[in-house]
Amino acid sequence: MADTPLLLRERQYHQIKAVLARLRLDSDAKLVFLVDKDGQEIASSGELGSIDTTSLASLAAGNVAATGGMAQLIGEKEFPTLSHEGERESIHISVIGRLLLIVVFDERSSLGLVKLRSRQVSQQLAAMVDEISKEEFSDEDSAFGEITDEDIDSLFQ
Amino acid sequence: MTFINYASREINCKIVYYGPGLCGKTTNLQHIFESTAPQSRGKLISLATETDRTLFFDFMPLELGTVRGFKTRFHLYTVPGQVFYDASRKLILKGVDGVVFVADSQEERMDANVESLYNLEENLQTQGYDLMKLPYVLQLNKRDLPNIIPAEEIAAELRRKEEPVVEAVAANGAGVFDTLKAVAKQVLTELRKG
Numbered sequence: 647m648a649d650t651p652l653l654l655r656e657r658q659y660h661q662i663k664a665v666l667a668r669l670r671l672d673s674d675a676k677l678v679f680l681v682d683k684d685g686q687e688i689a690s691s692g693e694l695g696s697i698d699t700t701s702l703a704s705l706a707a708g709n710v711a712a713t714g715g716m717a718q719l720i721g722e723k724e725f726p727t728l729s730h731e732g733e734r735e736s737i738h739i740s741v742i743g744r745l746l747l748i749v750v751f752d753e754r755s756s757l758g759l760v761k762l763r764s765r766q767v768s769q770q771l772a773a774m775v776d777e778i779s780k781e782e783f784s785d786e787d788s789a790f791g792e793i794t795d796e797d798i799d800s801l802f803q
Numbered sequence: 804m805t806f807i808n809y810a811s812r813e814i815n816c817k818i819v820y821y822g823p824g825l826c827g828k829t830t831n832l833q834h835i836f837e838s839t840a841p842q843s844r845g846k847l848i849s850l851a852t853e854t855d856r857t858l859f860f861d862f863m864p865l866e867l868g869t870v871r872g873f874k875t876r877f878h879l880y881t882v883p884g885q886v887f888y889d890a891s892r893k894l895i896l897k898g899v900d901g902v903v904f905v906a907d908s909q910e911e912r913m914d915a916n917v918e919s920l921y922n923l924e925e926n927l928q929t930q931g932y933d934l935m936k937l938p939y940v941l942q943l944n945k946r947d948l949p950n951i952i953p954a955e956e957i958a959a960e961l962r963r964k965e966e967p968v969v970e971a972v973a974a975n976g977a978g979v980f981d982t983l984k985a986v987a988k989q990v991l992t993e994l995r996k997g
Contacts, residue, residue: 651805651994659810684898685862685878686806686815700845704862704878708850711894712859793870793995801868801875802984 652682653781659689662774665767666691669747673763674755676735680771681746683707688745697750706739706748714741727764729757740764742772744779804898805994807873814870816990817878817898818983821923822905823915824856824884827944827973831905832861832879834976835983839865857883860895867987877987884919893926901938901990902927903982905973906961908943908951913960920961938989939966942982947972 662680670678670692679690679699685707687699714724728739738760740747747768749760806815820828829849836847843866850859861881866874882892904923906916924934941961943954958968967985971978 651807654806654808654810656810659808682804682806682898684804684806684817686804686817686898688806688808698846700864701848701862704864705848708859708862708894711897712891715890715894793991797870798988798991801870801987802980 650782652686652779654688654778655781658774658778662689662771663691665770665774669749669763669767672766673749673751673760675749675751675760676754677748677750679703679748681706681748683710683741683744683746692750702748706737706746710739710741710746727761729761731757738764740768742768743775745771745775747771805900805990811874812872813874813876814994815876815878816900816987816994817880818901818903818986818990819896819899820879820881820903820905821892821896821919822884822944823907823912823919824886826884826905826907826912826916826919827942827971828881828884828905829857829861830973831903831942831944831971831979831982832863832881834973834979835865835879836863838976838980843867856885857881858888859883859891870991875987875991877983877990879983886918889922889926892922893929896926896930896932899927899930899932899937900993901940901986902934903940903942903986904961905942905944905971906957908945908954908957909948910950910952913952913957916957916961920963924963935964938986938993939964940982940986940989941966941968942971942973942978943968944971944973944978946970946977947974 666678677692680688681703685704687703717724726741730737735752738749822828845864848862852858863879865877882895927934943957969978969982
């Protein structure tokens with residue numbers, strides 16, 4: 647069957663956002679976000695502007711999945727970081743277990759600084775997500791067990 | 804893998820459309836995109852070749868509505884159908900919550916359907932999934948063409964369990980939303996059981 651759901655509680659979400667906000671400041675980045683390797687956006691911090699973060703999350707996950715496949719073909723487990731440099735904007739992706747830490751930056755920062763700061767928070771984020779992945783449904787999640795067929799049918803009306 | 808975000812009150816699920824080359828997977832998504840109000844969907848991302856064959860995947864986020872105070876968002880993906888893109892298909896299946904197999908109803912594509920379905924089962928197994936336990940719908944597409952096999956015959960050949968079988972003409976939208984509804988219901992029912 648499908649995997650058990652990944653549950654992100656409010657407290658954990660705000661903790662992650664605080665770490666991302668700190669990272670963004672420390673690395674002078676425009677935007678920082680955390681994405682699951684399946685392409686699900688977990689949290690973000692920064693100048694979203696008109697950036698479609700849903701698409702960016704999915705494409706980043708696809709990017710990492712593709713390069714991970716290439717890595718395995720040459721005998722590597724995966725490439726732990728990926729960087730893409732544009733004329734004005736750049737992206738740095740760090741693979742932290744099942745997460746991707748994505749930093750979008752411009753000339754206000756540098757790849758070296760982004761890499762350093764990303765590495766500094768990676769353990770903290772890994773520990774947070776490890777906690778999240780162990781979450782199970784509890785009494786406060788009873789609403790899901792109460793979903794009726796009518797609730798589901800109403801989505802398609 | 805279903806992702807439930809309590810802070811933003813969202814349930815996010817991943818559905819993958821699978822099938823042989825040119826069976827209509829991308830056409831399904833294109834119809835859903837064109838028929839859905841902009842506020843209920845995101846962009847349709849298509850990573851394709853110059854001849855519009857899917858190269859890596861198509862992706863489209865879709866918001867179906869609210870259930871018990873949670874917005875339900877489905878991330879729809881298609882895989883590239885051509886045989887030699889198997890490495891990519893494996894990657895796209897990761898984290899899947901529900902699968903739609905799009906079969907090409909044309910007589911000359913039956914072997915390709917069987918091969919693709921076998922490939923789906925194999926790739927799911929590699930990722931640790933069991934098709935028999937996963938939300939799953941079989942779509943029989945291209946029902947408008949002249950050289951098609953009767954639906955009962957295709958279903959007899961391709962059906963794996965008691966999955967819903969939906970006849971479709973994705974090019975004009977027939978059966979597209981019925982298919983999506985069928986797989987989405989199964990995914991949410993699984994969540995309820997969890």
